[in-house]
Amino acid sequence: MFYPLMIDLNNKKVVLIGGGYVSLRKSKKFLEYGAKVYVVAPSFQEDFCLLKEAYAEKLHLIKDNYKSEYIVDAFLVVASTDSKEVNSKIASFCVEKNILCNVVDDIEESSCIVPSTVKRGELLISVSTLGNSPSLCGKIRKELEETYDEQYEEYVKLLGEVRKHILESCNDNKEKKIILNNLVNLNLKELREFYKELKKSL
Ligand SMILES: C[C@@]1(CC(=O)O)c2cc3[nH]c(cc4nc(cc5[nH]c(cc(n2)[C@H]1CCC(=O)O)[C@@](C)(CC(=O)O)[C@@H]5CCC(=O)O)C(CC(=O)O)=C4CCC(=O)O)c(CCC(=O)O)c3CC(=O)O
Ligand SMILES: NC(=O)C1=CN([C@@H]2O[C@H](COP(=O)(O)OP(=O)(O)OC[C@H]3O[C@@H](n4cnc5c(N)ncnc54)[C@H](O)[C@@H]3O)[C@@H](O)[C@H]2O)C=CC1
Structure with missing residues (x-):
C-alpha cells in the first residue's frame, strides 16, 4: 500500500x-x-x-x-x-x-x-491512480490546472500570512477556528482587502 x-x-x-x-x-x-x-x-x-x-x-x-x-x-x-x-x-x-x-x-x-502534480506556489495537488492509468493522472492534472490557476499562488500565500497573524493575536480557540475556516470562502480580491485592513489594525 x-x-x-x-x-x-x-x-x-x-x-x-x-x-x-x-x-x-x-x-x-x-x-x-x-x-x-x-x-x-x-x-x-x-x-x-x-x-x-x-x-x-x-x-x-x-x-x-x-x-x-x-x-x-x-x-x-x-x-x-x-x-x-x-x-x-x-x-x-x-x-x-x-x-x-x-x-x-x-x-x-x-x-x-x-504522482502527477499541480504546483501553484505553496499549493501542491497530487494525483495518483496507483499505476492503473498514468494517462488519467495527466488528464486530471490538466483539469486541476484550469480550476486552480496561477492566482492561487498569491491566494495561498496571503492565506498563510493572515493565518500567522490570527494565530498570534487571537486567544479564543473556538473563534480562531471559525475565522480560519471562513477565510477560505473569500475570493482573492476580498482576501487582499482583509489582509490590508488586518495590517492597519496591528
Ligand atoms: C507506477 C508508475 C511508476 C513511476 O514512474 O513512478 C508509472 C509506471 C508506468 N508508466 C507508464 C507509462 C506512462 N507514464 C506516463 C506518464 C507519467 N507516469 C507517471 C507515474 C507513474 N508511472 C507511476 C504511477 C502513477 C499513478 O498511476 O499514480 C507520472 C504521473 C509522474 C511522473 O512520472 O513524473 C507521469 C504523468 C505526468 C503528467 O502528465 O502529469 C505516460 C504518459 C505520457 O508519457 O504521455 C505513459 C504512457 C501512457 C500510459 O501508459 O498511460 C508505464 C508503461 C511503460 C510501457 O509502455 O511499458 C509504466 C509501467 C507500468 O505500468 O508497469
Ligand atoms: N514510469 C513511467 O512514467 C514510464 C515508464 N516507461 C518505462 O521506462 C523504460 C525506459 O523508457 P525510456 O526512458 O523511454 O527508454 P530509453 O530507451 O529512452 O532509455 C533507456 C536508457 O537506459 C539506459 N540503459 C540501458 N541499460 C543500462 C544499464 N545497464 N545501466 C545504465 N543505463 C542503462 C540506456 O542507455 C538509455 O539511456 C521503458 O522500458 C518503459 O517500460 C515508459 C514510459 C513512462
Whole structure:
C-alpha cells in the first residue's frame, strides 16, 4: 500500500539509472525540488546537455553502466533503464540496503511511485491512480490546472500570512477556528482587502 507523503528532497542524493526520456522527465522534476541528481547511463538523451547547463552544480552525469557503488549512499533511486533485468537488480539491491526505489516499469518492485502534480506556489495537488492509468493522472492534472490557476499562488500565500497573524493575536480557540475556516470562502480580491485592513489594525 502506498501512503501519500511529502518528502523534503533539498540536497538529498537522488540517483537515476538510465538516461532516456523517462529519466529526463523525472530528473527535471527532482532538480526543480532541490535534489542533488546523479544520472548513470552509457548514453544520454540529448536534452540532458541543456539540463546540465541549467543545473551545472546539482546535476551529475556519469557515463557508465549500472554498478551498485553508484547507489549505495543514495536517499532515493530511480531504476529507469529499458532493461527489466537491470531495473529488477537495482530494486533488489535497494530492498537489501533500505533505499527508497522507484522502478519505472514495475510498480510491484517500487517502494515509492511518482504522482502527477499541480504546483501553484505553496499549493501542491497530487494525483495518483496507483499505476492503473498514468494517462488519467495527466488528464486530471490538466483539469486541476484550469480550476486552480496561477492566482492561487498569491491566494495561498496571503492565506498563510493572515493565518500567522490570527494565530498570534487571537486567544479564543473556538473563534480562531471559525475565522480560519471562513477565510477560505473569500475570493482573492476580498482576501487582499482583509489582509490590508488586518495590517492597519496591528
Ligand atoms: C507506477 C508508475 C511508476 C513511476 O514512474 O513512478 C508509472 C509506471 C508506468 N508508466 C507508464 C507509462 C506512462 N507514464 C506516463 C506518464 C507519467 N507516469 C507517471 C507515474 C507513474 N508511472 C507511476 C504511477 C502513477 C499513478 O498511476 O499514480 C507520472 C504521473 C509522474 C511522473 O512520472 O513524473 C507521469 C504523468 C505526468 C503528467 O502528465 O502529469 C505516460 C504518459 C505520457 O508519457 O504521455 C505513459 C504512457 C501512457 C500510459 O501508459 O498511460 C508505464 C508503461 C511503460 C510501457 O509502455 O511499458 C509504466 C509501467 C507500468 O505500468 O508497469
Ligand atoms: N514510469 C513511467 O512514467 C514510464 C515508464 N516507461 C518505462 O521506462 C523504460 C525506459 O523508457 P525510456 O526512458 O523511454 O527508454 P530509453 O530507451 O529512452 O532509455 C533507456 C536508457 O537506459 C539506459 N540503459 C540501458 N541499460 C543500462 C544499464 N545497464 N545501466 C545504465 N543505463 C542503462 C540506456 O542507455 C538509455 O539511456 C521503458 O522500458 C518503459 O517500460 C515508459 C514510459 C513512462
